[in-house]
Amino acid sequence: MYSAKKCKEVLVPPSFKTFFSSTVALRHLNMANVRMPMEALKAMLLGLACNEILTEVWLDLSCNDLKTQGALVLESCLPGIRCLYSLDISENNFDQDLANIVAAVGKNQSIKRLSIGRNFTNMKTKHITRVMEAVVQLIQEKDSSLEYISLADSKLRGELCLVINALGSNQCLTSIDITGNYMGLNGAKTLAKALQINSKLKSILWDRNSTPAQGFQDIAYALEK
Structure with a gap:
């Protein structure tokens, strides 16, 4: 969908956000491995946050190399997206900021499934510990709605x-x-x-x-x- 070179040049049209805010039949949104620009990611998430009709959306953002910038966008947007049922953010080269994303998921009662594997290859041990502690807090919350979590292939x-x-x-x-x-x-x-x-x-x-x-x-x- 997007190349690494084009990511810096892309202009996201208003219609992109409008689509996600107004669609009524979306269930599975596969945006894996598309090198999504941050502007497009934010527009999509904000659009979904504005949509009051959609329910139980499965969103796959795996393999997008989102890194810290993407983590900041996810952290700020996830708590407000009430139509999300499943979120896959595997293999995005997150660092300790993954802990903040996990905490943001904890603020969203609609997310039942979360996949965060293959993000730990280059992460320092102390940062891995912080992420694991965030996961522990998430699954031990009394009002947690999470039913499934994947930490697969993370060594x-x-x-x-x-x-x-x-x-x-x-x-x-x-x-x-x-x-x-x-x-x-x-x-x-x-x-x-x-x-x-x-x-x-x-x-x-x-x-x-x-x-x-x-x-x-x-x-x-x-x-x-």
Whole structure:
């Protein structure tokens, strides 16, 4: 849709925002891998925020290299978009600002599904911790509406244990995807402990996590409880 070169030159016509503010039948909006300019992103989100008819929109913004600028736009716009049901912002090279986006999602009661994986490759450990803490706060909020979260293919290893440990007291999530995080035996043990307490989760995806036989045994035992 947009090339990296054109991103700096594009002028977003008023009709672009008008479309999103007035459409009545939109359900799935796939804007993945289009190198969306910030002006276009903001116009689209503000248009959706103005739309009082739409409900349960699935928005895919993955692979857009949004970085810090895009994070600022998302942080400011997300709380006001009441028609969003699912948001995918995977692989956008966010840094610690991803924590602010997660917090913004917490202010939006319509978002039920959130995907934020593949954003941690070049992130410093202390910044990853901050994002994980934001996720923990999101899923532990008493009035949280989030039902599904994906941290897939993020290679978080031990950092993921912060979120897994929080699943024990989670009262909102029914499904989580932690595929491809190489959390190993310690992660499996943490997950097993959380599952013994949690009564809400119905689906967990954890392929490619370097789980040894003992880890599978611990989880199987927890599921029997």
